[in-house]
Amino acid sequence: MSGVITVVAPVNIAVIKYWGKRDEELIIPLNDSVSATLDTNVMCAKTSVCVSPDFVKDEIWLNGRKESFTSPRLQNCLRGIKSRAAAERSVDDAFLSWKIHVCSENNFPTAAGLASSAAGYACLVSALAKLYKVKSDVSSIARLGSGSACRSVYGGFVHWHAGVKPDGTDSIATQIVDSSHWPQMRALILVVGDHRKKVSSTKGMKISKETSELLQYRITKCVPFRTEAICQAIRDKDFAKFAEITMKDSNQFHAICLDSYPPFAYLTATSMKIIDFVHKYNDICGEPRVAYTFDAGSNACLYLLEDEVPKVLGVIQSLFPSSTPDSFIKGLPARVEPV
Numbered sequence: 001m002s003g004v005i006t007v008v009a010p011v012n013i014a015v016i017k018y019w020g021k022r023d024e025e026l027i028i029p030l031n032d033s034v035s036a037t038l039d040t041n042v043m044c045a046k047t048s049v050c051v052s053p054d055f056v057k058d059e060i061w062l063n064g065r066k067e068s069f070t071s072p073r074l075q076n077c078l079r080g081i082k083s084r085a086a087a088e089r090s091v092d093d094a095f096l097s098w099k100i101h102v103c104s105e106n107n108f109p110t111a112a113g114l115a116s117s118a119a120g121y122a123c124l125v126s127a128l129a130k131l132y133k134v135k136s137d138v139s140s141i142a143r144l145g146s147g148s149a150c151r152s153v154y155g156g157f158v159h160w161h162a163g164v165k166p167d168g169t170d171s172i173a174t175q176i177v178d179s180s181h182w183p184q185m186r187a188l189i190l191v192v193g194d195h196r197k198k199v200s201s202t203k204g205m206k207i208s209k210e211t212s213e214l215l216q217y218r219i220t221k222c223v224p225f226r227t228e229a230i231c232q233a234i235r236d237k238d239f240a241k242f243a244e245i246t247m248k249d250s251n252q253f254h255a256i257c258l259d260s261y262p263p264f265a266y267l268t269a270t271s272m273k274i275i276d277f278v279h280k281y282n283d284i285c286g287e288p289r290v291a292y293t294f295d296a297g298s299n300a301c302l303y304l305l306e307d308e309v310p311k312v313l314g315v316i317q318s319l320f321p322s323s324t325p326d327s328f329i330k331g332l333p334a335r336v337e338p339v
């Protein structure tokens with residue numbers, strides 16, 4: 001048996017959302033997206049892999065449960081890494097033919113809109129890359145597992161370029177700035193619910209692509225300008241601009257969910273209460289000091305600067321008195337760190 005390789009990969013939370021695929025099988029998005037990668041101390045996936053001539057088949061355990069290795073997404077990631085290893089001649093053919101065992105776990109709720117698949121596939125692909133000694137960029141292979149996973153391959157702020165090529169070879173993630181660029185930046189994850197979402201991201205984006213006119217408007221008229229503007233705001237450390245774009249983009253994404261037919265919604269009354277609180281807080285401050293963003297679930301991610309954290313936590317705890325910092329606020333202030 002080969003030595004066991006263990007890798008940890010962080011969650012990323014998008015500020016310009018990926019929603020809709022140009023190619024379902026290759027997981028090529030309709031639009032560019034931008035995210036921040038969170039510190040692995042707060043939310044991460046951990047994956048161990050090993051190969052052996054004695055293993056009879058590829059096997060995987062997820063959060064302690066044995067799962068099928070036949071999923072096309074898993075197969076595509078494994079095939080992608082192996083063909084890269086063959087091209088780079090990084091290991092010999094015998095090693096490539098041995099079967100693999102994978103064991104992966106998350107330290108946060110799975111499939112509750114907390115980017116678990118992003119961390120999970122980024123982790124799997126990074127572990128496989130290490131096992132097969134692949135040296136080149138693996139974001140396009142992580143993308144084959146789950147689109148947003150390609151952004152978790154890098155730390156700091158990351159831009160996933162939709163690309164234009166039919167084979168998706170230019171649909172890759174690049175780093176905008178590393179985590180040291182904006183050291184005051186923090187993310188607070190407010191866990192509203194850890195139940196599985198009713199409409200998966202994969203299914204939701206398919207319905208939206210087929211039925212939402214707002215989605216067409218968003219990808220052509222909004223995302224290109226927002227992407228450029230938010231990349232600039234990140235480089236300039238302009239929090240007010242960053243916050244405004246982040247909140248508008250989250251709201252537009254959830255508006256698309258309602259504009260889809262049949263419609264679906266991820267935000268709950270508690271999510272709306274958080275949105276309301278953020279706008280009132282920013283109004284009192286006279287400028288945006290906190291930004292919310294919601295993925296395909298009810299949990300909020302608040303972006304804010306370090307100085308604001310104690311004040312915002314205080315208000316949140318008074319708004320939601322039954323919650324405790326441990327139960328409601330899952331992630332404590334997270335620095336945006338590199339992988």
Ligand code: DP6
Pocket residue numbers: 013014016017018019027033117118145146147148149201202294295296
């Ligand atoms: C709302 O990456 O989970 O979180 O590519 O089908 O696996 P698949 O979808 P996934 O979608 C994430 C959608 C989102 C927005 C984002 O992270 O950009």
